[in-house]
Amino acid sequence: MGTVILLTLTGLGLAALYFLVASGLSLVFGLADVLNFAHGLFLGVGAYGTWWAAGNLPGAGPDGFGFVFAVAFGVAAGTLVAILVELVLIRPLYSRTIEQVLVTVGLSLAGVALLQATWGADARPFPRPDWTRQVTGILGAQVPNGGLLLIIAAVLVLGAILAFLRWTRYGLVIRAGVENREMVTALGIDVRKAFTLVFAIGGAAAALAGALGGVYFGTVSPGQGGSLLIFAFIVVVIGGMGSVVGSAYASVVVGLVQQFVNYYGTSGLGDICVVGLLAVVLLLRPQGIAGKVATA
Amino acid sequence: MEPVLSVEDLSVRISGLHILQGVSFTVAPTGVTVLLGRNGVGKTTTLRAIVGLTPPTGEVRGTIRMGAQSLLARPTHRLVRGGLGYVPEDRCVFAGLTVAENLRLAERRGTTPAYDKVFALFPELDRRGRQRAGSLSGGQQQMLAIGRVLLNDNRLLLVDEPTKGLAPKVVTEVAEVLERVAESVPVLLVEQNLAVVRRLARDAVVLAAGKVAWTGDAHELLLETALTKSLLGVGSAEVSTPSARSELASPAVARKDQL
Numbered sequence: 001m002g003t004v005i006l007l008t009l010t011g012l013g014l015a016a017l018y019f020l021v022a023s024g025l026s027l028v029f030g031l032a033d034v035l036n037f038a039h040g041l042f043l044g045v046g047a048y049g050t051w052w053a054a055g056n057l058p059g060a061g062p063d064g065f066g067f068v069f070a071v072a073f074g075v076a077a078g079t080l081v082a083i084l085v086e087l088v089l090i091r092p093l094y095s096r097t098i099e100q101v102l103v104t105v106g107l108s109l110a111g112v113a114l115l116q117a118t119w120g121a122d123a124r125p126f127p128r129p130d131w132t133r134q135v136t137g138i139l140g141a142q143v144p145n146g147g148l149l150l151i152i153a154a155v156l157v158l159g160a161i162l163a164f165l166r167w168t169r170y171g172l173v174i175r176a177g178v179e180n181r182e183m184v185t186a187l188g189i190d191v192r193k194a195f196t197l198v199f200a201i202g203g204a205a206a207a208l209a210g211a212l213g214g215v216y217f218g219t220v221s222p223g224q225g226g227s228l229l230i231f232a233f234i235v236v237v238i239g240g241m242g243s244v245v246g247s248a249y250a251s252v253v254v255g256l257v258q259q260f261v262n263y264y265g266t267s268g269l270g271d272i273c274v275v276g277l278l279a280v281v282l283l284l285r286p287q288g289i290a291g292k293v294a295t296a
Numbered sequence: 297m298e299p300v301l302s303v304e305d306l307s308v309r310i311s312g313l314h315i316l317q318g319v320s321f322t323v324a325p326t327g328v329t330v331l332l333g334r335n336g337v338g339k340t341t342t343l344r345a346i347v348g349l350t351p352p353t354g355e356v357r358g359t360i361r362m363g364a365q366s367l368l369a370r371p372t373h374r375l376v377r378g379g380l381g382y383v384p385e386d387r388c389v390f391a392g393l394t395v396a397e398n399l400r401l402a403e404r405r406g407t408t409p410a411y412d413k414v415f416a417l418f419p420e421l422d423r424r425g426r427q428r429a430g431s432l433s434g435g436q437q438q439m440l441a442i443g444r445v446l447l448n449d450n451r452l453l454l455v456d457e458p459t460k461g462l463a464p465k466v467v468t469e470v471a472e473v474l475e476r477v478a479e480s481v482p483v484l485l486v487e488q489n490l491a492v493v494r495r496l497a498r499d500a501v502v503l504a505a506g507k508v509a510w511t512g513d514a515h516e517l518l519l520e521t522a523l524t525k526s527l528l529g530v531g532s533a534e535v536s537t538p539s540a541r542s543e544l545a546s547p548a549v550a551r552k553d554q555l
Contacts, residue, residue, distance in 0.1 A: 095352040176390045176401050182349060183388040187402045187444065188376035 005141035007259050013147025013216060015255025016154030020209035021232035022239065022247040023161060024082075024202020030178040030242020032195045033097070034090055037104040039206055039232070040225030041085075041111035042078040046207025047126075047220045048115060050074030054127035062127030070127070071211045078207020079200050086199035091192065108226060115222035123221035126214035133218075146216040153212055154251075157205055161244050170197055178242040231258075234274055238281045240288025249289050253277070298363075300325040300452050300482045301346070306358035308338070308345050315341045317506040318358070323452065328474070328483045328496040330514055333503035334529050339486045340385055342503070343454045346484075347382045348372040362452060377404065379451030383458060385486075387441040391430025395421055395440055398429050402444040409447040417473050418443050435466030442473060453483045459492055471495050490530070494518055502527045 025039050053060040053073035060070040089107065093099045132149060135142040165171035173194045177184045184191045206225075213228065214220045235254050239246030254274050262270035281288065299322035308316040316338045323329045331339045341350070349372055350356050360367040367375055376382065390398050399421070403409045415422040418439040424432065429440055438458055445453065458474065459467040471492045474483065478496065487493050493500070497514035509527055510517065518524060 172393070172397055172401055176393060176397075179390045179392055180388055182372075183384065183390070184401070185372040186347065186349065186376060186382045186384065186388075188373050188404060188448070189401070190371070190373045 002140035002142075003263075005139045006143060007263055008256065009138065009141065009143045009151070010147050011256040011259030012252065013144070013150045013255070014259060015251040015253075016147075016150040017209055017213050017216065017228065018231050018235045018254060019154045019248055019251035020150075020157060020205045020212070021228055022235040022251060023157065023244050024198070024205045025229075025232055026236045026239065026242055026244060026247045027161075027174065027178075027198045028202050029236065031174055031181065031191075031198050032090075032094065033181075034094075034100055035097070035104070036090075036199075036202075037101065037229070038085055038107040038111065039104075039202065040229035041108050042082050042203040042206035043210035043213070043225035043228060044111060044115055044222060045081045046074040046078035046210030047214045047224060048074075048119065048210075049077035049207065050211040050214060051124065051126055051220050063129045067127070067129050071208070074211045075204050075207045078210065079204040082199045082203020082206075083196060085203075086196050090199070091195070094195075108229075112222045112226060119222075121222060123219040126218055126220045128215045128218070132215050144216075146212075146218075150212050150216055153208060154248075157208065158244065158248055161201065161205075164201075165244070170194060174198060231274065234278045236288075238278060238288055240290035243288065243290035246288055246290030297325050299323055300362060301484065302359075302361045303342070303346070304359040304361075306342070306345060306356070306360065308341050308350055308354060308356050310341070310351060310354040315506055316345070319503065319506070319508055321501040321508055321511055323482060323484050324499055325482055326478075327498040328478045328485050329499040329501065330493050330497035331484060331486045331501050331503065332488075332493070332517075332528060333509075337503040338506050339503055340456055343382070343456050343484070343486060347380055347454055348375050349382075379449065381445040381448070381450035381453040381481075383441050383445050383453065383455045385456040385460065387434075387437040389429040389432070389437045389440050389444075391428065393429055394426050395429055395432070396425035398440055399444055399447060402447045404448055407448060410449075411447065414443040414446050417446065417476065433466075435462050435469065438462060438466070438470055439473070442470075442477070446477065450481050453477065453481055455483055456486045457488060458485075459487065459489045467492065490518065490524075490528075 021039065021043060025036060028034050028036050050070045050073065054062050054067065054070040057070065057073055060066050060073060085107065089103050090100065093103060132146045134145050136145055136148060165175055173184060173189055173191070177191050177194055181191055209228070210225065213224065231254060235247055235250045238254065239250030257273050257277060258270035261273045262268065301323040304320045306316055306319040307314070319342060331342060333339050344350055345356050346360055346367060348367070348370060356368060362380065365378070390401070399414070420436060421440060421443050424436070429437060432440065442458065455474065458470050462470065467489060474485070474496055477483065485496065493514060500512060500514035500517050501508060502510040502517070504527060524530070
């Protein structure tokens with residue numbers, strides 16, 4: 001029983017990580033039709049921003065409020081990069097899908113290379129509060145606090161995004177834009193501002209995933225964003241492009257399948273099962289769990 | 297009177313197809329000007345070019361002016377904020393949003409949305425505020441699409457096939473509303489229902505093969521059965537008599553004469 005509880009909660013921790021990356025990816029694709037392969041870069045910037053701030057920024061550190069400050073710095077850096085990427089590189093390329101893919105793939109590769117050139121290719125220990133290295137006993141299972149932190153953060157982010165979509169003017173614009181972007185402009189709304197906003201939201205969530213992923217894994221490395229991005233894309237497709245709630249459901253499914261299959265089967269088999277799940281969803285329900293709806 | 301809109305030598309090419317080829321016409325500052333033509337002649341393309349919604353892969357040439365202001369190359373949202381209201385073909389309501397949210401989306405900063413006017417025209421929208429737009433009937437969706445545009449002041453309304461696919465009773469209701477709307481704002485209407493055209497339109501522009509084939513008084517056009525048949529592919533005799541005209545007001549017998 002303890003093993004099942006442990007696998008469930010660590011699977012949910014993994015799901016939380018996927019959700020933080022996938023939620024922004026899904027909104028960006030749903031609204032702007034941009035398949036953003038550079039999304040992993042935002043995660044990398046968040047992780048390295050937090051790592052750098054904890055060691056160098058006055059007031060920041062690996063514990064207490066200093067760690068919160070370091071994470072806030074990392075998230076701000078990731079958000080800023082996301083906004084710049086949208087304004088400088090993506091905005092001139094809306095409706096030019098192939099060019100977008102080329103630019104974002106190139107940017108993701110360049111971003112990893114830049115991180116490697118600056119801080120080396122090897123994984124570095126991630127500064128984190130001591131309590132995140134410890135475990136909490138839940139129904140007989142010793143669950144890592146880093147995973148629980150991820151779950152709490154993902155639930156808060158999910159709630160915040162849903163509240164934003166449900167209760168704010170821009171949330172309304174985004175939900176409408178996911179359905180019919182052209183009609184939003186035909187109502188006199190500059191939908192490009194919403195594009196920038198969803199990039200900012202997605203960048204912030206991915207950067208938070210980078211910071212908390214560092215806590216979860218205990219290290220930070222230049223390629224971390226890219227490897228998580230693959231599963232985030234799978235989550236987005238399974239959940240339904242543009243649906244935050246769909247991404248949440250799909251994250252849970254993918255995280256749990258990976259964790260249980262990897263444990264009870266062979267290591268790595270869980271990843272294969274997830275890809276198989278993706279194929280099944282594409283064949284039977286190509287619109288994903290929720291379809292193209294920015295759910296609020 | 298100066299026209300509210302003038303289109304000169306408008307050409308639109310999309311994916312290699314030359315859809316409009318030097319189209320020129322004007323829209324009077326009052327009443328309804330109807331854009332007619334057989335399917336595929338470029339009526340919707342014309343409206344979309346005016347409101348700046350030609351696909352990015354398309355090419356638009358010519359001149360479009362609203363008053364002294366050139367409209368080409370201006371983004372759609374600015375044109376709309378400048379008073380160009382657009383009701384697209386197939387309603388395009390946001391199905392996942394409620395009726396109230398669809399209306400709220402059309403609100404603009406710095407202006408007071410005319411909910412009183414909209415709810416006076418469409419009381420149903422007020423009652424169904426919390427209902428998802430996707431669950432409305434076709435007629436109710438059309439009312440929402442028109443109501444959304446009427447929340448703001450407009451200098452010109454572009455309305456694309458508002459009666460398409462609607463039940464006869466609802467066609468009559470939509471025609472009544474457009475008639476009332478046209479009392480205060482000029483309308484450029486694409487419409488295939490000749491009974492509605494007869495009721496609403498004062499001027500007509502007929503497109504054929506991407507060019508203007510005829511312009512003039514809409515009623516004169518409809519009286520010329522042979523001309524109507526040659527330009528539009530159907531005769532108008534059945535809606536040209538006074539008795540037939542009155543039929544439009546009768547839900548049971550209002551008919552759709554597809555061009």
